[in-house]
Amino acid sequence: MYKIGFLGVGKMGSSILLGIINSGIYKKDDILIYNPSEIVKEKFKEYRFVENEKVLAENVEILIVAVKPQIFNDLKKYEYSLQNTVIVSIVAGKTIKDLESVFGNRLFIRVMPNTPALIGYGATAISKDPAVPDCVFNKVKSIFETVGKVKDIDDNLMNEIIPTNGSMPAYLYYFAKSFIENAVKHGIDYETAKILASDAIIGSAKMIIETDKSIDELIKDVCSPKGATLEGLKVLEDNNMNKIIDEACDACIQRAYELSKL
Ligand SMILES: NC(=O)c1ccc[n+]([C@@H]2O[C@H](COP(=O)([O-])OP(=O)(O)OC[C@H]3O[C@@H](n4cnc5c(N)ncnc54)[C@H](OP(=O)(O)O)[C@@H]3O)[C@@H](O)[C@H]2O)c1
Incomplete structure (x- = not known):
């Protein structure tokens, strides 16, 4: 199992990825990526890529979902057979219910980060679903703390915080x-x-x-x-x-x- 997986390394996914690598908490070998674009694969050629979303999700402890909301429903094309994977979504607007519709009954954490995470000055809002044990939540929170400030926020305010930090x-x-x-x-x-x-x-x-x-x-x-x-x-x-x-x-x-x- 890889420690952390990135489903999408576009502008925001790559800011988090490079931010946590720069912070030193994870090494390149800890990371697994799926992103369809050849340009992105070339850009991150020092990292390990897998062939599809399912392989990625099934081989990581923490999955960071960093795709556009517009393609989110495409992720339903697989039946994911996940062990203890924790799903961390940064997708604007997508709720725990939406995440369940893709990945089934899992542990989900919604996060709203921003691109200055790239240089360690991120401002991240994080919400805790009651089903998520404190130790899991704190572990995910500590990842984002390595790339800036993190504030807990009620899950039903995750859209309302977007202009204040994400945008x-x-x-x-x-x-x-x-x-x-x-x-x-x-x-x-x-x-x-x-x-x-x-x-x-x-x-x-x-x-x-x-x-x-x-x-x-x-x-x-x-x-x-x-x-x-x-x-x-x-x-x-x-x-x-x-x-x-x-x-x-x-x-x-x-x-x-x-x-x-x-
Ligand atoms: N940008 C921000 O400042 C910001 C801040 C907070 C939250 N967010 C959230 O972050 C998410 C990503 O936004 P972004 O601005 O980073 O968009 P983006 O630059 O378009 O990145 C999305 C990435 O996902 C890839 N992708 C497309 N289909 C995929 C699939 N099936 N599996 C895996 N990867 C796939 C895209 O690859 P291709 O290039 O091949 O299409 C692209 O590299 C959004 O949900 C947004 O709400 C963004």
Whole structure:
């Protein structure tokens, strides 16, 4: 038996795979993969691949299901004969019931990770099904802890957390890109703007976590009365940035519910 199997090593699966290899908790020999694409096989040629989903699931202790929700139901094409395999799903929207419909009555853990797991800065939400013993849950949780922060969350909130962690990198990249574009428009070179904007995001995130100030206090600290920051903030407020973000998050959650029905 291999310690851990990856059903799909696309953008998210590969971030977890490479993150845990970089962390040193698993070696390449501990890992088994199934992914149909030849390009992916070439990219991960130092790892052992198997010929199909069934062989993978039947030969690993922990199976990380990292396929798109759209192809999830294709996994039903096999009768899986599993020993003690624990199924860990990162598939957006797919519930324990959906997982049971594929793998039968097993131990399931749902996880919502994000791609910074690749560099050890992941933010992962994990939910515990009552059927899963603590020792199994803690083992899986500790895997994700090697690639960033992990928070327990109620299983029925796994879709609601997606904009806050799973999708958040995309929103922040979008945000960062807009600021960098503005700097470039004003004549600042792209690399300089990229470094300063990125470090401003890292520093601000650390201020939220490491100081005991509220987010409102932190905002106030940057906005001197009648100062430049405040003028910019007024434009965001006048354009209902808060409402736009709220709607974006709701649309993301709504889509997760739609994906669960595919
Ligand atoms: N991307 C994120 O930031 C993120 C964050 C949190 C959760 N997730 C979840 O992670 C899952 C994967 O998302 P992704 O962004 O990583 O997508 P992706 O890049 O498309 O990766 C999916 C991988 O699965 C492979 N695949 C297709 N059919 C397969 C099969 N039958 N068995 C095994 N592998 C198969 C694909 O190979 P081909 O290239 O050959 O199609 C691809 O490499 C989704 O369910 C998503 O909800 C993603």
